[in-house]
Amino acid sequence: MTTQILAPQHDITRSHYVTLLRRNAPVILVYILIIILALIGTFGSERFLTERNLFNLVRQIAFLGIVALGQTLVILTAGIDLSVGSLVKLSLLTSAILVDGEPSNIPIAIVGTLALGVLVGVVHAVIITQLGVSPFIVTLGTFSVLRGISLTIATGPVGRATPGILRLYDQKVGPVSALAVFFFILLFLVAAMLRLTTFGRYIYAIGGNEEVARLSGINVARVKFGVYILSGLLASVAGLMWLSRMGVGDPNAGEGLELRTITAVIIGGTSLFGGRGSVFGTLGGVILIELSRNLLNVMGVNRFFQELIQGAIIVAAVALYKQKGRQ
Amino acid sequence: MNTKKYLSWLLIIVLALAAFGAVAYAQDEEPEFTEEQIASSEYLQEILRQSEEIYDTSEFAKEGPYRIALAAQGTSNSWSALFDAHAFWYAEELGEDVISELIYADAMASADVQVPQVEDLLAQDPDALILVPMGEAALSAPVERAMAQGVPVILCASRVETDNFVTEVATNLYATGSNLAQWLVDELGGSGNVVMMTGIPGVTTAEVMAQGANAVWEANPDINVLATQPGNWSTADAKQLMEQWIAQFGEDIDGVWSGGAQMSQGIISAFQDAGLEVPPIAGGEDQAGFLRQAKEIGLEFAAWQYPNAMVTLCIDAAIDILQGEPVPRFIDFRDHIPNTDNFTNEQIDDFFNPNYSDDVHGPILMPEEKLAELGFLIESDE
Numbered sequence: 001m002t003t004q005i006l007a008p009q010h011d012i013t014r015s016h017y018v019t020l021l022r023r024n025a026p027v028i029l030v031y032i033l034i035i036i037l038a039l040i041g042t043f044g045s046e047r048f049l050t051e052r053n054l055f056n057l058v059r060q061i062a063f064l065g066i067v068a069l070g071q072t073l074v075i076l077t078a079g080i081d082l083s084v085g086s087l088v089k090l091s092l093l094t095s096a097i098l099v100d101g102e103p104s105n106i107p108i109a110i111v112g113t114l115a116l117g118v119l120v121g122v123v124h125a126v127i128i129t130q131l132g133v134s135p136f137i138v139t140l141g142t143f144s145v146l147r148g149i150s151l152t153i154a155t156g157p158v159g160r161a162t163p164g165i166l167r168l169y170d171q172k173v174g175p176v177s178a179l180a181v182f183f184f185i186l187l188f189l190v191a192a193m194l195r196l197t198t199f200g201r202y203i204y205a206i207g208g209n210e211e212v213a214r215l216s217g218i219n220v221a222r223v224k225f226g227v228y229i230l231s232g233l234l235a236s237v238a239g240l241m242w243l244s245r246m247g248v249g250d251p252n253a254g255e256g257l258e259l260r261t262i263t264a265v266i267i268g269g270t271s272l273f274g275g276r277g278s279v280f281g282t283l284g285g286v287i288l289i290e291l292s293r294n295l296l297n298v299m300g301v302n303r304f305f306q307e308l309i310q311g312a313i314i315v316a317a318v319a320l321y322k323q324k325g326r327q
Numbered sequence: 328m329n330t331k332k333y334l335s336w337l338l339i340i341v342l343a344l345a346a347f348g349a350v351a352y353a354q355d356e357e358p359e360f361t362e363e364q365i366a367s368s369e370y371l372q373e374i375l376r377q378s379e380e381i382y383d384t385s386e387f388a389k390e391g392p393y394r395i396a397l398a399a400q401g402t403s404n405s406w407s408a409l410f411d412a413h414a415f416w417y418a419e420e421l422g423e424d425v426i427s428e429l430i431y432a433d434a435m436a437s438a439d440v441q442v443p444q445v446e447d448l449l450a451q452d453p454d455a456l457i458l459v460p461m462g463e464a465a466l467s468a469p470v471e472r473a474m475a476q477g478v479p480v481i482l483c484a485s486r487v488e489t490d491n492f493v494t495e496v497a498t499n500l501y502a503t504g505s506n507l508a509q510w511l512v513d514e515l516g517g518s519g520n521v522v523m524m525t526g527i528p529g530v531t532t533a534e535v536m537a538q539g540a541n542a543v544w545e546a547n548p549d550i551n552v553l554a555t556q557p558g559n560w561s562t563a564d565a566k567q568l569m570e571q572w573i574a575q576f577g578e579d580i581d582g583v584w585s586g587g588a589q590m591s592q593g594i595i596s597a598f599q600d601a602g603l604e605v606p607p608i609a610g611g612e613d614q615a616g617f618l619r620q621a622k623e624i625g626l627e628f629a630a631w632q633y634p635n636a637m638v639t640l641c642i643d644a645a646i647d648i649l650q651g652e653p654v655p656r657f658i659d660f661r662d663h664i665p666n667t668d669n670f671t672n673e674q675i676d677d678f679f680n681p682n683y684s685d686d687v688h689g690p691i692l693m694p695e696e697k698l699a700e701l702g703f704l705i706e707s708d709e
Contacts, residue, residue, distance in 0.1 A: 053450035060443050155528040157464030157488045166468060245442065247471070248488055250464030251528075252438040290443075297432055297447040304402070304433075 026269035030284035041295045048298050055177055057294045062183035065286040067238045069190050070231030071261040072282045077227050078207045078274025079135035084235045085257030086146035087120055091239020093150055096159025096249030103162045117236025121229035129221040150251050159249040169244040179241055191279045207274025264289055364542045370535045371501045377656035382493050387479045388651025392427035395645050396453035398445050401433030405686030410635035412701055416693045417639045438462030445469040449476055455645040457481045463488050463531045479648045483641035485531050493648055496640045496658045500532055503631045504539030506669050507609035510629035511582045514607045518549035519581035522572050524558040524565060526586040536586050558590040565593030573601045585610030588617035595620055613678050616685030622675055632667045636692040666690050
């Protein structure tokens with residue numbers, strides 16, 4: 001009797017693992033690619049596996065990663081946020097102007113910059129949910145509006161960080177960059193929110209099928225408000241981090257960030273149609289982008305090849321995803 | 328005796344006049360800035376101060392050969408392609424016993440690409456960093472970090488906001504912009520309508536040249552600036568913008584101030600398409616395509632120069648620094664590379680080389696074979 005019962009249970013467990021493996025195939029593939037690239041770096045260049053380079057690499061991951069976290073949430077609801085690059089730019093300018101080299105101004109600069117991110121998120125959510133305009137159009141519009149505001153404020157450097165903010169960039173927690181530690185804390189918080197809270201489950205539900213979610217009693221508008229506000233907030237946090245990187249407000253910062261975050265999210269296996277994906281997949285996408293860039297720089301590979309390789313990775317990742325969808 | 332005496336006096340007078348003329352000419356060559364101009368431009372204040380300073384580089388002195396990092400603009404246009412070609416050619420000329428490795432990074436003309444790239448370069452512990460900053464603000468903190476790491480920074484062709492670097496190789500762009508504007512004022516007899524097309528907003532070269540020009544417009548109230556807009560150093564953008572201005576102002580445009588030859592080409596093309604005579608343009612360059620076009624239509628122009636060959640001076644500066652020799656804080660390429668002053672259509676034949684393809688920015692220091700290898704020479708029909 002016992003063996004008769006155990007055999008089917010074993011089969012169920014095995015099929016569960018197979019299903020899990022299949023479902024997460026793109027993410028697993030991304031992490032395999034990361035391992036391969038790391039091995040190439042280790043054996044291909046003596047300058048890759050140095051403490052200085054690894055510290056630098058992990059810190060660079062934090063910068064793209066923090067904006068990509070917000071982008072993941074938006075894409076999970078089948079939306080998109082094309083304004084994040086412009087918002088990072090405006091947040092950097094705002095924080096630099098508000099700080100203006102005075103440590104006593106830091107609290108007001110943090111509050112002001114984060115409020116800006118929230119405000120942009122609210123504007124997005126209102127237009128998308130109340131006026132029914134598609135997220136692509138709305139955020140494409142705010143991409144230009146925020147960029148225009150930034151360039152109206154300044155076409156040259158403005159404001160100034162304090163020496164303390166500048167030192168933060170090189171601050172370590174053990175051997176790791178403090179900014180990277182901050183990013184990983186945020187990553188785990190967002191992952192926990194998605195997995196453990198009702199709000200997180202509603203995000204997946206809306207992305208899976210918005211109409212069904214609405215009919216199931218989910219307040220779609222409220223969830224979208226939350227998601228776009230979080231995306232704006234995370235972009236403004238990134239703007240504050242950029243201040244520690246650059247020391248001044250730079251109207252050229254953040255260019256192209258929207259595409260890089262979308263790329264990271266897609267590579268990480270999150271469906272552009274919403275409802276499927278995870279922040280750990282996005283983390284894989286971010287690591288892959290930053291690792292390949294760092295590695296190719298260290299190995300002295302032409303920048304055009306870097307673009308080409310990155311493009312090939314996106315196409316391969318999306319093709320794999322589509323292939324899996326058909327199965 | 329009297330005749331001899333008169334002749335002697337005559338000779339003295341002629342020599343005195345010649346000396347006076349030479350001094351006046353030399354003063355003409357060196358632009359003078361009013362106190363208001365200096366007070367209104369931080370850039371000008373810094374350039375004038377740095378031109379007087381010498382950096383003691385003994386802290387960076389070490390034995391060669393050297394590993395020099397070059398964070399370049401990248402192959403985003405022909406100017407930067409030739410900049411890179413000059414760099415690699417010159418490093419090869421110096422030999423491996425001087426430069427063992429030129430660690431190169433291509434920023435694709437983007438500050439966002441360049442910031443992490445500089446971090447990657449510094450992670451490789453180079454002996455010196457030659458940087459073509461893609462953003463005055465964006466690259467300030469990375470430059471400070473390089474200096475803090477003990478890597479001397481040589482700014483090449485553009486600058487950063489911080490003063491914490493060893494030396495900069497460029498020219499006084501404020502003077503360049505104002506000289507072009509002054510030429511246009513003189514050409515128009517002190518009064519007329521002009522339009523002003525600047526480079527990419529936020530980029531130092533564009534902003535500072537415009538500052539210099541604006542100071543001249545302010546000093547000449549009879550010059551009416553009809554419009555100022557960026558043409559983004561793009562021929563296509565410039566043509567589109569000029570078409571718009573022609574529709575708006577038509578034949579009222581007496582002259583054009585342009586921040587670069589690529590834009591001037593688009594401007595010329597827009598006037599030609601509209602069937603209008605091309606007015607004087609202040610803003611040509613020693614660029615074969617522009618000079619060819621200017622020669623064909625007999626354009627009246629003033630040109631400035633920003634030779635990509637200045638990277639050779641940047642490499643020389645890096646080596647001097649690593650050998651512990653004191654270097655000036657600001658190195659004006661016009662003092663080191665021949666024929667790099669502003670010029671006008673009257674000197675066009677001294678600069679135009681019909682064998683160069685349209686995208687060659689002179690002067691070129693590399694041998695012609697190198698240019699041919701890179702595809703910058705026009706093949707003969709033989």
